[in-house]
Each structure stands twice: as C-alpha cells, then as structure tokens.
Amino acid sequence: MGLVVQKYGGSSVADAExxxxxxxRIVDAxxxxxxxxxxxxxxxxxxxELIDLAEQVSPIPAGREFDMLLTAGERISxxxxxxxxxxxxxxxxxFTGSQAGVITDSVHNKARIIDVTPGRIRTSVDEGNIAIVAGFQGVSQDKKDITTLGRGGSDTTAVALAAALDADVCEIYTDVDGVFTxxxxVVKKARKIDWISFEDMLELASSGSKVLLHRCVEYARRYDIPIHVRSSFSGLKGTWVSNEPIQQGDQKVEQAIISGVAHDTSEAKITVVGVPDKPGEAAVIFRAIADAEINIDMVVQNVSAASTGLTDISFTLPKTEGRKAIDALERAxxxxxxxxxxxxxxxxxxxxxxxGMKxxxxxxxxxxxxxxxxxVNIELISTSEIRISVVTRADDxxxxxxxxxxxxxxxxxxxEAVVYGGTGR
Amino acid sequence: MGLVVQKYGGSSVADAExxxxxxxRIVDAxxxxxxxxxxxxxxxxxxxELIDLAEQVSPIPAGREFDMLLTAGERISxxxxxxxxxxxxxxxxxFTGSQAGVITDSVHNKARIIDVTPGRIRTSVDEGNIAIVAGFQGVSQDKKDITTLGRGGSDTTAVALAAALDADVCEIYTDVDGVFTxxxxVVKKARKIDWISFEDMLELASSGSKVLLHRCVEYARRYDIPIHVRSSFSGLKGTWVSNEPIQQGDQKVEQAIISGVAHDTSEAKITVVGVPDKPGEAAVIFRAIADAEINIDMVVQNVSAASTGLTDISFTLPKTEGRKAIDALERAxxxxxxxxxxxxxxxxxxxxxxxGMKxxxxxxxxxxxxxxxxxVNIELISTSEIRISVVTRADDxxxxxxxxxxxxxxxxxxxEAVVYGGTGR
Known part of the structure; x- marks a missing residue:
C-alpha cells in the first residue's frame, strides 16, 4: 500500500479520550x-485560551511572538x-512544522507555505514510524522564525505534506461526515456528496461552505492530491474531492449537475452612491480598497441614469473589514x-x-x-461558469x-437530480 | 554596562499579572x-498539567515525546x-532552547548541556532587543530532537547562557529573598546570606538546600559566573554566589565562618547486615547499586566484631530509589x-x-x-573539608x-558569628 496523510482537527482531539x-484510528491505517x-x-x-492569555498581557500582540505562543498548542496535541x-x-x-520542513514566508499569523522539505518525515516513516506533524505552523525561510499559517492552516499543512511526500490520499478528519449539498x-434534507471536483469545491468554499477552506483545496488541485473529507467520530466514508471521479464498487461516481447550495452571512454590502459615470472611476474606488488590503467579493455597477450622468457601484466584503473600507473610501x-x-x-x-450548470x-x-x-427578493447577482450567487436580506x-x-x-x-430544460440560463 | 542574564521561575510568571x-522588572534592567x-x-x-495529560493518554510516557510535550510550557511563557x-x-x-543554541546529549527528560552556541541571542541583543529564552530545554546534538534538562533545568540554562555570552552576572529570580542560613x-531566625562561595553553596545544595540546585552551581563555578539569587516579588538585594567576596558599599562582604545549616528528609537508610569483613566486599555491594543507576549519599562501615568476622555497611540514598536498591541487593x-x-x-x-570550618x-x-x-541522637556521621553531616531520626x-x-x-x-576554640575537630 502507499502513503496516507491524515489530518485531525481540534474537535477530534479535544481531550485525552x-x-x-x-x-x-491511526493505528488501524x-x-x-x-x-x-x-x-x-x-x-x-x-x-x-492562548489568545485570551495574550490579550491579558498585551492589547496588540506582536506577530512573531503571537506565532511562538500559538504553536505551543499543536506541540501539546x-x-x-x-x-x-x-x-x-x-x-x-x-515533529514541529519546522522539523517537518514546512518552509513559509515571513508574514506572521498568516504565512504562506513556499516549500516543503520533508526529509525527516520520510526517514521516520521509512523506519516504520507513524510520523505526527504539527499543523498550522512552519518556519520562515529567511529569518528561521516560527510562523503560523492562519485560518485553516492545518488542512493546508496536510495537503502540502501529502504533495511533498507524493501521498496517495490526504484524509481530512473532522466532526462532520463530509461535504453536504x-x-x-439549515437544510435538514441536505445530502452528503460522495465525490466533488476540485473546481466545484473551490466555488463552494468561496461561497460560504466551511468544511474545507479555499486555500487548502487550491493547493490540492495544483498538486493533484485527492482529499477524502470524513468524520473522526464514525467509520463512514466521507466526501472525495479530486480531479477524476472515484470508483465505488463497480461504477464510477458521476458528479451531479448541481453540487450544492452554499450560503454566507458574514459579508456586508457597501454602495458608493452618485459616482460620475466615466472611464476610470471604478479603478479609483477599488484601488483605494486594495491599498487598504481588503478583499472584496461581488461587484455590481448599476446602469447609469442618463439624466444625471451618475451611477452607483455596490460591492460586498467581509463584515470585519467594513469599518476599514468606509474609512478608505472617505479618505479618497x-x-x-x-x-x-x-x-x-x-x-x-x-x-x-x-x-453541470455549464x-x-x-x-x-x-x-x-x-x-x-x-x-425572496434579490439585491445583487453574480455568476461564474460553475456558480450563480445572489445577495438577499440576511433574514431570507x-x-x-x-x-x-x-x-x-x-x-x-x-x-435523482432534476434535469432542466427551457430557455437558456 | 554589560550583559545580564536573568532567570524567572514558574512562580514568578504564574499568571498574566x-x-x-x-x-x-526586565525593562528596568x-x-x-x-x-x-x-x-x-x-x-x-x-x-x-501537561504531565497529568500525558498520564491520561499513556501510563509510561516515552522520553522523546514527553520532552516535546513539556517544552510547550516555556514556549507559552x-x-x-x-x-x-x-x-x-x-x-x-x-527563542526556544534550540534557537538559542542550547545543545544537549540525547538523554531525554534529563539531558545534559554539552555546548551553547548563542549566535542568534547575541545578534538579537546587539540589535537592541531583549532576548527571552525558554529554560529547561535544548536540542540533541546527534538527532536534532527536542530535549529537556530535568529538575532545575532552567537555572542551568541561565548559567550556561551567561557563560556562553560572557555575562557579568546571572540573576536567578525566585519566590524567596535569597539563600538563608x-x-x-524551620528556623524563624534564619538570616539571609549576603555572599557565599561556590564551594559552600555546592555543599548546601547537596545537603538539602533547595534554592539552587547543585548542577547549576557547579556550572557557574566552572565558568566563574557570579550568581545573584533574589526575589522577583521585592526589590531587595539577595544572595551573591561567586568566587570572590562582593563589594557592598565600601567594604568587602566577608564570608562567615559558618555559611549555614541545611537539612534533608528525602533520604532513606539501607543497612546491609552481616557482611564478611574482607577486602572487596564493599566494592561488590556498591557495584550492584551503581549498576542499578542509583546515586548514594553517605556511607558508613561499622567496626567489625572480631568474634564473628562480620560487619554492617550502611548507606543513605533518595527514598524514591529505595525499592530499586533493595531489589538490586537481593539479586546480588x-x-x-x-x-x-x-x-x-x-x-x-x-x-x-x-x-571557615577548615x-x-x-x-x-x-x-x-x-x-x-x-x-538528638546521632546515627551516622560524615564529614568533608567544609561540611559535617549527621543522620538522626526524622522527627528530630x-x-x-x-x-x-x-x-x-x-x-x-x-x-556576629561565634568563634570556636578548643580541642580540634
């Protein structure tokens, strides 16, 4: 058999039991x-708890030391x-992230993996050991400082190690049975998805599905590492995320036309009212937003009212960035x-x-x-090749x-999924 | 001014306050x-708490992993x-012990420091930073595994770093005001000692004084690093431990004839009864004890009873080693x-x-x-050039x-210390 990378989240190792x-489960594998x-x-x-301690000693914890602090958590588990x-x-x-060869840039609290040199891990498993690696952490290439990978970092560690070790599969164990429709x-009748393509999973992740983060799926797609998302609390098969449909029994699992419905209530909408409808206006607005290092999501520009020569531009962004965006726009x-x-x-x-929407x-x-x-009233619409998104009232x-x-x-x-005919989309 | 190494124990950093x-206090320095x-x-x-967690998952925690676990503690502080x-x-x-260049042997849970290469610490302080180093931990020279130094390890880390950095002084902050007589x-009228020589401090440490461990003092003596033991809870001067008496105001502090009285109730006594009084007997006994890796303290051989040709040999050892010693002797x-x-x-x-006893x-x-x-009845006596020890009933x-x-x-x-005259010792 080959090499398997398994990742267990915090809820799976919450206590000694x-x-x-x-x-x-690991020994069984x-x-x-x-x-x-x-x-x-x-x-x-x-x-x-560690974040709470940090806030007690300093209102603005410094990046380098904050990472040093947080990485104690995985060391224990x-x-x-x-x-x-x-x-x-x-x-x-x-092995710590550093010992496992997880090399990152120097952006503390949200470092990006730039290389994985898993020599010690390879040696350890070749000697017959099970290698346990700290998720979420690495070491910076230039300064050799301890870094953390930010939200969803452990999943990314797992996929990156799987890629570097040429693993057969990366199993992500969590507290749900897989990815659902x-x-x-919210939806009692939601179904577990047996297989989903990287592309669809990326869209679901961008659209509010929290099981896998966008970044981790993107990494897996780039290196073509199949991910199996499953529960650490049951023995059930979970959801496969990969390029090619998996084989179950005698038949290939075909991807459904529609993979699922995602929702997200973590965003806010900003409307810039009365913008002169001339070339370059949108560029000025979004340069101001980009300079404040804010990621935006959907953007819609209304049809200009011919009488005034003015238009409105709306966009959505994480609520947490709302204040910063308003400030940036006021300044501009x-x-x-x-x-x-x-x-x-x-x-x-x-x-x-x-x-299948295509x-x-x-x-x-x-x-x-x-x-x-x-x-339900629709306020904004945005589409891609494999996704339609609308903004509505949060209550709806x-x-x-x-x-x-x-x-x-x-x-x-x-x-069975319904087949849609009719007059184009 | 020069370079100061300060060490703070767990009780000094027990909570955010x-x-x-x-x-x-560090910023003041x-x-x-x-x-x-x-x-x-x-x-x-x-x-x-970490040890407790380890016991919950495994009755016999493995050395390498146990060290990995424990070192999370200093990482947080x-x-x-x-x-x-x-x-x-x-x-x-x-900086972790590894980052600070604390190189040890591979004996997990009680590693010994074999080298200190504090390049990163030197750079950090030369750049104007205060460098904070994890006590108690290092990295093994051969396998690059994380090790811990065992009991009193943080004091030893401090002294070893002070030696490697050629510090002017190593300040050991603790929850008492210094070394007492x-x-x-036990003794309400005990006095704080202003200065004590390395030799006397070594004897006090071997005799039950817990403020500084023998190992740390030995290291300081070897590299001639003055230690200042003091409280992190008060601004008082503590006890200096060094080769040469320190200067206080205009006058040198002279060492008293008697530095202090130490006691220890952590030992047990084993008496081997009826040993043939012939050459080599003691060697066989203590080889059996040594092979079981037990450190003994005092040894006394009774005068042989001429009528039987048999003698008794008594020795003391840590109570925690008692069972092991008895087993080793029974086997031999x-x-x-x-x-x-x-x-x-x-x-x-x-x-x-x-x-001054000399x-x-x-x-x-x-x-x-x-x-x-x-x-008080005396059961065993042992003397060195600068120490007399007796064993009594624990109650006494x-x-x-x-x-x-x-x-x-x-x-x-x-x-003033009393001066003793009379008939030799």
Missing part, C-alpha cells in the same frame, strides 16, 4: 499496510498523540467624487454550484424561479437555501 | 543600560513575556553473602556548612554538643536544625 480514539503521516491541530479550545500511539504498541514520532443545520472621496456611502451588514449570499440551460432561470416562489437566507435545495432535487428523499 | 510584573537576556520557566502549574515587554515599548524576541520555615545476595537488609525511611540529615578547631565538637544538648530534624543554628550564632538577633 479523543486523542486515544484518534490514536486507534498502519495495520492496513499504509505508511501514515498525521497532521494534528491544537486540542479543542487551546488556541482560544502532537506529543500526546504520539504517546497514545506508542501505548498501543506502535512506534510514533512527533447544503449546510445540514475627493479623488472619486461620489455623493455618499451606504453600508449594509444585514445581507446574506446564496450560491448554487455545479460544473451545459444545462435553464439552471439560472430555475434558481430565480425558486427564489421568487419563496418570496435560510428560507432561500431550502427553496433552492428542494427546487434542484438535492433533498435526500429524491434520488 | 506575574508576567506583567516581571516584564517591568534594560533602562539601566544593560543588555538583557532572560531565561523563563513554564507558568506556575503548566508543567504539572516566553512568548507572553516578550509580548508584555513590547507592550511597555521595548523590543523583545523569544537555614530553611526559614549470593555474590555479597550478607545476612539481611534493613530499610529505614524515617531518617533526617542535618549538615553544617562553612569554609581553620576553626572545635566546630565539630560544638556541633555535637548542640545536638546532645537538644537530646527540625529541633536539631534550630539547636545548631542557635549554637553557631546564626540567629538573626545576634550580630
């Missing part, structure tokens, strides 16, 4: 003949996991020449994702019909997700 | 014009301390040929330490007289310490 349960490399996050609330595995009679060695907390008011700004954080985004006319129409039938989001999920035959009672 | 208090390198232990009970210093407007950088919990019973073993863990040791006859006599007057120890402390004029009410 969790660590022992995970150890047993080893007994099945695999070489096993494990990436582990900090136990349960450890990271939050990985050492305990190695001990628990040894206690089951198998050899295990734990919609958030099961003279340069832009707008009349006023409107800020709205009571919005929600619903996205329908599926590679070749199935009528998906867009079906989407809008479903929203209309549910009485759950109802909208359920309506679309049902309309596209994704509810678990129905066995 | 403690860390902020220590940060202020920096403001006084010193380059400052700080060695810090894990916060308060962190290490115990050092990062927080660096943040707290930055919050006071000064630059600080934290006796344990203040045929080789040794003794009649029986007696084990006694209700003993205590009282030691009088002072370089040239002051009558110290030994005065010591025994004080014990006699207090009605506190009374014996007080009697000796008073007899030698060490009580804080009396201003």
């Amino acid at each position: 969790g660590i022992k349960r995970v150890a047993k 080893k007994k099945n003949g695999h070489q096993v490399v494990v990436v582990v996050s900090a136990m349960g609330d450890t990271t939050d 990985m050492a305990l996991l190695a001990m628990a595995i040894k206690n089951l009679g198998h050899e295990a060695q734990s 919609a958030d099961p907390r 008011k003279t340069a832009i020449g707008f009349e006023s700004l409107r800020y709205d954080d009571q919005i929600g985004k619903i996205s329908l994702v599926g590679a 070749t199935n006319p009528g998906v867009t129409a079906g989407f809008f019909e479903a929203l209309s039938d549910a009485g 989001v759950n109802e909208a997700v359920r309506a679309v999920h049902t309309a596209f035959g994704l509810d678990s009672d129905s066995d | 403690g860390i902020k208090r220590v940060a202020k 920096k403001k006084n014009g010193h380059q400052v390198v700080v060695v810090v232990s894990a916060m308060g009970d962190t290490t115990d 050092m990062a927080l301390l660096a943040m707290a210093i930055k919050n006071l407007g000064h630059e600080a950088q934290s 006796a344990d203040p919990r 019973k045929t080789a040794i040929g003794f009649e029986s073993l007696r084990y006694d863990d209700q003993i205590g040791k009282i030691s009088l330490v002072g370089a 040239t002051n006859p009558g110290v030994t006599a005065g010591f025994f007289e004080a014990l006699s007057d207090a009605g 120890v506190n009374e014996a310490v007080r009697a000796v402390h008073t007899a030698f004029g060490l009580d804080s009410d009396s201003d």
Whole structure:
C-alpha cells in the first residue's frame, strides 16, 4: 500500500479520550499496510485560551511572538498523540512544522507555505514510524522564525505534506461526515456528496461552505492530491474531492449537475452612491480598497441614469473589514467624487454550484424561479461558469437555501437530480 | 554596562499579572543600560498539567515525546513575556532552547548541556532587543530532537547562557529573598546570606538546600559566573554566589565562618547486615547499586566484631530509589553473602556548612554538643573539608536544625558569628 496523510482537527482531539480514539484510528491505517503521516491541530479550545492569555498581557500582540505562543498548542496535541500511539504498541514520532520542513514566508499569523522539505518525515516513516506533524505552523525561510499559517492552516499543512511526500490520499478528519449539498443545520434534507471536483469545491468554499477552506483545496488541485473529507467520530466514508471521479464498487461516481447550495452571512454590502459615470472611476474606488488590503467579493455597477450622468457601484466584503473600507473610501472621496456611502451588514449570499450548470440551460432561470416562489427578493447577482450567487436580506437566507435545495432535487428523499430544460440560463 | 542574564521561575510568571510584573522588572534592567537576556520557566502549574495529560493518554510516557510535550510550557511563557515587554515599548524576541543554541546529549527528560552556541541571542541583543529564552530545554546534538534538562533545568540554562555570552552576572529570580542560613520555615531566625562561595553553596545544595540546585552551581563555578539569587516579588538585594567576596558599599562582604545549616528528609537508610569483613566486599555491594543507576549519599562501615568476622555497611540514598536498591541487593545476595537488609525511611540529615570550618578547631565538637544538648541522637556521621553531616531520626530534624543554628550564632538577633576554640575537630 502507499502513503496516507491524515489530518485531525481540534474537535477530534479535544481531550485525552479523543486523542486515544484518534490514536486507534491511526493505528488501524498502519495495520492496513499504509505508511501514515498525521497532521494534528491544537486540542479543542487551546488556541482560544492562548489568545485570551495574550490579550491579558498585551492589547496588540506582536506577530512573531503571537506565532511562538500559538504553536505551543499543536506541540501539546502532537506529543500526546504520539504517546497514545506508542501505548498501543506502535512506534510514533512527533515533529514541529519546522522539523517537518514546512518552509513559509515571513508574514506572521498568516504565512504562506513556499516549500516543503520533508526529509525527516520520510526517514521516520521509512523506519516504520507513524510520523505526527504539527499543523498550522512552519518556519520562515529567511529569518528561521516560527510562523503560523492562519485560518485553516492545518488542512493546508496536510495537503502540502501529502504533495511533498507524493501521498496517495490526504484524509481530512473532522466532526462532520463530509461535504453536504447544503449546510445540514439549515437544510435538514441536505445530502452528503460522495465525490466533488476540485473546481466545484473551490466555488463552494468561496461561497460560504466551511468544511474545507479555499486555500487548502487550491493547493490540492495544483498538486493533484485527492482529499477524502470524513468524520473522526464514525467509520463512514466521507466526501472525495479530486480531479477524476472515484470508483465505488463497480461504477464510477458521476458528479451531479448541481453540487450544492452554499450560503454566507458574514459579508456586508457597501454602495458608493452618485459616482460620475466615466472611464476610470471604478479603478479609483477599488484601488483605494486594495491599498487598504481588503478583499472584496461581488461587484455590481448599476446602469447609469442618463439624466444625471451618475451611477452607483455596490460591492460586498467581509463584515470585519467594513469599518476599514468606509474609512478608505472617505479618505479618497475627493479623488472619486461620489455623493455618499451606504453600508449594509444585514445581507446574506446564496450560491448554487455545479460544473453541470455549464451545459444545462435553464439552471439560472430555475434558481430565480425558486427564489421568487419563496418570496425572496434579490439585491445583487453574480455568476461564474460553475456558480450563480445572489445577495438577499440576511433574514431570507435560510428560507432561500431550502427553496433552492428542494427546487434542484438535492433533498435526500429524491434520488435523482432534476434535469432542466427551457430557455437558456 | 554589560550583559545580564536573568532567570524567572514558574512562580514568578504564574499568571498574566506575574508576567506583567516581571516584564517591568526586565525593562528596568534594560533602562539601566544593560543588555538583557532572560531565561523563563513554564507558568506556575503548566508543567504539572501537561504531565497529568500525558498520564491520561499513556501510563509510561516515552522520553522523546514527553520532552516535546513539556517544552510547550516555556514556549507559552516566553512568548507572553516578550509580548508584555513590547507592550511597555521595548523590543523583545523569544527563542526556544534550540534557537538559542542550547545543545544537549540525547538523554531525554534529563539531558545534559554539552555546548551553547548563542549566535542568534547575541545578534538579537546587539540589535537592541531583549532576548527571552525558554529554560529547561535544548536540542540533541546527534538527532536534532527536542530535549529537556530535568529538575532545575532552567537555572542551568541561565548559567550556561551567561557563560556562553560572557555575562557579568546571572540573576536567578525566585519566590524567596535569597539563600538563608537555614530553611526559614524551620528556623524563624534564619538570616539571609549576603555572599557565599561556590564551594559552600555546592555543599548546601547537596545537603538539602533547595534554592539552587547543585548542577547549576557547579556550572557557574566552572565558568566563574557570579550568581545573584533574589526575589522577583521585592526589590531587595539577595544572595551573591561567586568566587570572590562582593563589594557592598565600601567594604568587602566577608564570608562567615559558618555559611549555614541545611537539612534533608528525602533520604532513606539501607543497612546491609552481616557482611564478611574482607577486602572487596564493599566494592561488590556498591557495584550492584551503581549498576542499578542509583546515586548514594553517605556511607558508613561499622567496626567489625572480631568474634564473628562480620560487619554492617550502611548507606543513605533518595527514598524514591529505595525499592530499586533493595531489589538490586537481593539479586546480588549470593555474590555479597550478607545476612539481611534493613530499610529505614524515617531518617533526617542535618549538615553544617562553612569554609571557615577548615581553620576553626572545635566546630565539630560544638556541633555535637548542640545536638546532645537538644537530646538528638546521632546515627551516622560524615564529614568533608567544609561540611559535617549527621543522620538522626526524622522527627528530630527540625529541633536539631534550630539547636545548631542557635549554637553557631546564626540567629538573626545576634550580630556576629561565634568563634570556636578548643580541642580540634
């Protein structure tokens, strides 16, 4: 058999019992003949507790020291996991991100992996050990300082190691059974997806699905590492994310026309009102936003009112960046020449994702019909080759997700996805 | 000014308040014009909590992984301390033992420092930073694995760094005001010692004084690094430990004839009864003990009873090693040929330490007289050039310490040490 990289999140190793349960699962993989490399996050609330301590000693924790602090969390979980595995009679060695060769840039708190040199990990598994690696952390190439990878960093560590070690699969263990056609907390009839392409998973991740982060999927796609997202609490098969459909039993799992419905209520909408409708205006606005290092999501420019020569430009962005964006625009008011700004954080985004959309006319129409039938008003629309997103009132989001999920035959009672005909999308 | 190494123990950084208090003290040293390198232990009970976690996942934690686990403790305290210093407007950088160049052998859980290559620390302080270094930990020379230095390891880290950086002084901050003439919990009138030689401090440390461990003092003596033991909770001067008496105001502090009285109730006594009184017998006994890796303390061989040709040999050792020693001797019973073993863990040791003893006859006599007057029975006696130790019943120890402390004029009410005349020791 080949080499498997498994990643366990904080909820899977929240306490000693969790660590022992995970150890047993890892040993099972080893007994099945695999070489096993494990990436582990900090136990349960450890990271939050460390952040709390940092805030007690300093209101603005410094990047380098904050990373040094946070990386203590994985150090604890990985050492305990190695001990628990040894206690089951198998050899295990734990490695920090630095020891595992996870080389990053120097941007503390959200470093990017620039190279992985897993010589020690390779040696360790070749000697018959299970190698346990701290997720979320690395060492900077220039200064040899400890860095952390930011949100979702452990998943990225796992995929990056899988790529560097040429692993057969990267298994991401979490507290849900896999990727669903919609958030099961909102849509009771949401179904687990057996297989989804990298592209569709990327769109779902960008659209609010929290199971895998965009960054991790992007890395896996670049190096063509199949990801298997599954629960550490059950023995069920989860969701495969890969380039090629997986084989289950005798038949290939085909991707459904529609992969799923994602929603996101973490964004706000800013409308720049009364912008002169002339070339270069949008560029000035979005340069101001970019200079403030704010990532925006959807952008819509209204049709100009011929009578005034003025137009409105709306865009969405994370709520957490709202204040900063407003400040940046106010500072650039003279340069832009707008009349006023409107800020709205009571919005929600619903996205329908599926590679099949490209070749199935009528998906867009079906989407809008479903929203209309549910009485949901649409404020912004944005589309890509494999996704349609709309912005609605935040209060309408759950109802909208359920309506679309049902309309596209994704509810678990129905066995087949509906095929849409009709007048183009 | 020069370079100062300061070490803060776990009780000094037990919580966020403690860390902020220590940060202020460090910044004061920096403001006084010193380059400052700080060695810090894990916060308060962190290490115990980590050990507890380890025991929950594995009854016999493995050395390598146990060290990986424990070193998370200093990582937390050092990062927080660096943040707290930055919050006071000064630059600080934290370093792991490995980053600080603390190179050790590969004996996990009680590694010995074999080299210190503090290039990064030197660069950091030369750039104007306060360097914060994790105590208690290093990296093994051959395997590049994380190691811990065992009990008292942070003090040793501090002294070793002070030596490698050619520091002017190594300040050991603790929760007591310095080294006392006796344990203040036992002797209310114990006095703080202003200065004590390395040799006397070594004897006190071997005899039960817990303020500094033997290993740390030995390292300081070898590299001639003056140690200043003081409280992190007060601004008082503490105790200087060095080769040469320190200067206080206009006059040199002279070492007293007697440095102090130490006691120790952590030992047990084993008596090997009925050993043939012939050459080589003791060697067989202590080879058996040494092969079991047990350190013994005092050894006494009784005068042989001429009628039987048999003798008894008694020795003391840490209570924690008692079971192992008895097992080792039982296994060697045929080789040794003794009649029986007696084990006694209700003993205590009282030691009088002072370089002045060498040239002051009558110290030994005065010591025994004080014990006699207090009605304390002596079971074993052992002497060195600068120490007399006796073993008594454990119940008698506190009374014996007080009697000796008073007899030698060490009580804080009396201003001068008594000079002893009389018939040699």
